[in-house]
Amino acid sequence: MKKAAWFFVLSFVLLVSRNAHTFCGFYVAKADTKIFNKASQVVLARQDDKTVITMVNDFKGDPKEFAVVIPVPTLIEPGQINIGDKKVIDHLDSYTSPRLVEYFDGSPCQFALMERRMSRDAALPAAQSSRQRAEVLGVTVQAQYTVGEYDIVILSAKQGQGLETWLKENGYRLPKGASSVLGSYIKQKMHFFVAKVNLKEQSKLGFTYLRPIQVAYESPKFMLPIRLGTLNADGSQELFIYALTQKGRVEPTNYRSVKLPTGMDVPIYIKSRFQKFYRDMFDQQVKKVDLRAVFTEYAWDMNWCDPCAAEPLSFEELRSLGVFWLTDGRPEIIPNRIPSGARDVFVTRMHVRYDAERFPEDLILQETADRNNFQARYVLRHPWQGDRECPATEEYRRAVLQRQEVEARQLADLTGWNLNEIRVQMDLDLKAGGIEERWWEKIWRR
Numbered sequence: 001m002k003k004a005a006w007f008f009v010l011s012f013v014l015l016v017s018r019n020a021h022t023f024c025g026f027y028v029a030k031a032d033t034k035i036f037n038k039a040s041q042v043v044l045a046r047q048d049d050k051t052v053i054t055m056v057n058d059f060k061g062d063p064k065e066f067a068v069v070i071p072v073p074t075l076i077e078p079g080q081i082n083i084g085d086k087k088v089i090d091h092l093d094s095y096t097s098p099r100l101v102e103y104f105d106g107s108p109c110q111f112a113l114m115e116r117r118m119s120r121d122a123a124l125p126a127a128q129s130s131r132q133r134a135e136v137l138g139v140t141v142q143a144q145y146t147v148g149e150y151d152i153v154i155l156s157a158k159q160g161q162g163l164e165t166w167l168k169e170n171g172y173r174l175p176k177g178a179s180s181v182l183g184s185y186i187k188q189k190m191h192f193f194v195a196k197v198n199l200k201e202q203s204k205l206g207f208t209y210l211r212p213i214q215v216a217y218e219s220p221k222f223m224l225p226i227r228l229g230t231l232n233a234d235g236s237q238e239l240f241i242y243a244l245t246q247k248g249r250v251e252p253t254n255y256r257s258v259k260l261p262t263g264m265d266v267p268i269y270i271k272s273r274f275q276k277f278y279r280d281m282f283d284q285q286v287k288k289v290d291l292r293a294v295f296t297e298y299a300w301d302m303n304w305c306d307p308c309a310a311e312p313l314s315f316e317e318l319r320s321l322g323v324f325w326l327t328d329g330r331p332e333i334i335p336n337r338i339p340s341g342a343r344d345v346f347v348t349r350m351h352v353r354y355d356a357e358r359f360p361e362d363l364i365l366q367e368t369a370d371r372n373n374f375q376a377r378y379v380l381r382h383p384w385q386g387d388r389e390c391p392a393t394e395e396y397r398r399a400v401l402q403r404q405e406v407e408a409r410q411l412a413d414l415t416g417w418n419l420n421e422i423r424v425q426m427d428l429d430l431k432a433g434g435i436e437e438r439w440w441e442k443i444w445r446r
Contacts, residue, residue: 028099109392150196250348250366258295
């Protein structure tokens, strides 16, 4: 009777403790974008109608084969274009990445578990372009600049077929069906931002990789064009979107928004396999929504984090990403929070796997007033390893085995991994914990 009563109290303490200290724990590992072979990254800094977009190029190959065509809502002037620093985006990626944390059980003899905190060659040289030919095709070369290692041309057009023809004649290899997509942007009176690598400037600057391109513009449209990227894509595309806003979380309005499962306890052996866990878990969640949703992986005020997968971005880093509403670099000191120099910045990390069939429209986004903290976070709970014996010890050990079985089932559900193989990896002895396999598990041993 005493043991049963103690177990009820322990369960209650665990429940209250987890709710009261949701984000406590030692940070162990993160799962950043590097675990995907092909992943595009875009940073959007947005306030009112003003947007700064930073596009990270994951292009690998001869720079002569790179070019990018981006629909933009307004005419772009030279001062609105900048070349960014990839290290800042890497920092933002690390800061917002899904993370693994761990807790350590205290002695059961103390009647509580103590948690411890812890774009292809677009050769568009103006001298060689025929403005007369462009006029015949209904294409207008509105401006052209060289910024850093990129040659940039701003275009407008009257119809998609003419623009497609002009781009092909000027060295672009466009995918089949491009004219209809280009035509839809033209109907929206959008311009086209075209960039290629200037090999001479790249050599002069000494860079061996393509730096991010940044564009600042003003428009009531808060959107991200994705359809051109699906035309010649080999399978689905991986896209990470980091939105920096003042009021709160960003979400799509024309597609389903889903938060990635979070807060689950997973087996301890995942500590050395976290990246595989995250990759397979995301695959499984995408299957569950039939590739028809945008996943939120992180939403938090930039001034602090708990636990931190990286330090919050500094004032200077945020300004470099286009957070123009920050006016000075003096850090704001908030009790019990990590000072970063960032004020009035809320970061949302979204992850979407998309293709032309399930994402036929561009992403239309909106800033919400939701400032609730969210992070994709997974927990390791280490059992107490002491040898002290007391009336509570035996019941505690049985409770740990039951907890580990729950961890195994959660892991199988999250990732689609084989449950019995997970139990083998955990060296889980169900009989020792008084746990019976379900009758159907004995038939098929899944």
